[in-house]
Amino acid sequence: MRSRITTATLAVAVMFLTWACSAADRQVWLEHNTHFASGEHAGFSFANNKDGSNPKVTRSDIDFAREQKWWGIYAVTVDPKQIMQN
């Protein structure tokens, strides 16, 4: 029983570690403490092939990507007050 659970645990671990994980991905991953930014990020990654061969993108996927940056880095952008006042 114990060995079956150990094997299953290792299999799941290997599956997650190799999923869509190129050298560039690994570098980004190493800079963060979790693989996915959120459950939404994980769900999107599982639902789509990384090579883009079967894309299924909803508007909320794009929202989540933008909002969470999915391990991207926020850009330095002009302050709205430099342009206009409400």
Place this chain on the structure above:
Amino acid sequence: MIWPRVAILAVALLLGSAVSAKAAGPQDGIIPIGEYSTVKGRGLAEAHKTELAKLAEHIYHCLPWMGVVKNGIGFPHPNEAKGDDRYLSVWVSIDQAEDPRFGAFTLPQRVSAMFSRYGVDLLRRMIKFTDVQSDANVQGFTVILSWVKPGTAATAPISETIALFADKPVVADFLAQRLPAAEFAEKATFNVFDGKTKIGRVQLDIVQDDFNSTYKLKGYELAKGQTC
């Protein structure tokens, strides 16, 4: 039976500790009425709240490669406009991957390309809101476009931004091709920013580009009930 718990813990750790975040919807793009500093601004936001919501929904669902920035749609007063002149304004950030051809452009060329591609089309969509267009308290239209400066995305991303506003007759004449692009650029007020640094005006050469009105995002599933 400690192993099942260890297995669950291992999976949880691999999935990460991040919590579920709620995505911002199109309503987050609209400047809240309470944030306007003048009666005129609040009055316009109240009078045209339906149009603002429609514009936000339209961009959100039909142009998903653009993201309206938080509080990016409304009737703000551009700093260089007169008095309390109010302009229907849209501020979007544009998602695009690094492209060596785009990266080889000079700043004025990048600004011209982005405004030609996205700015003109946005103005065309904005001017269709006839209730806003015919409101005497609306002086004109503002388009603000931000995109990631080439070569900065991987390390320390910096946005380049053009903020352009023009009075209603100028925009209408330009879109109806009664005003040449060079004259439109001359009459419009705009500034370019490199990150937070104001560059000011650059040579703005507007060319015809129908990308924004014809592009279809591969695999994009339009939300139920939405039409574009």
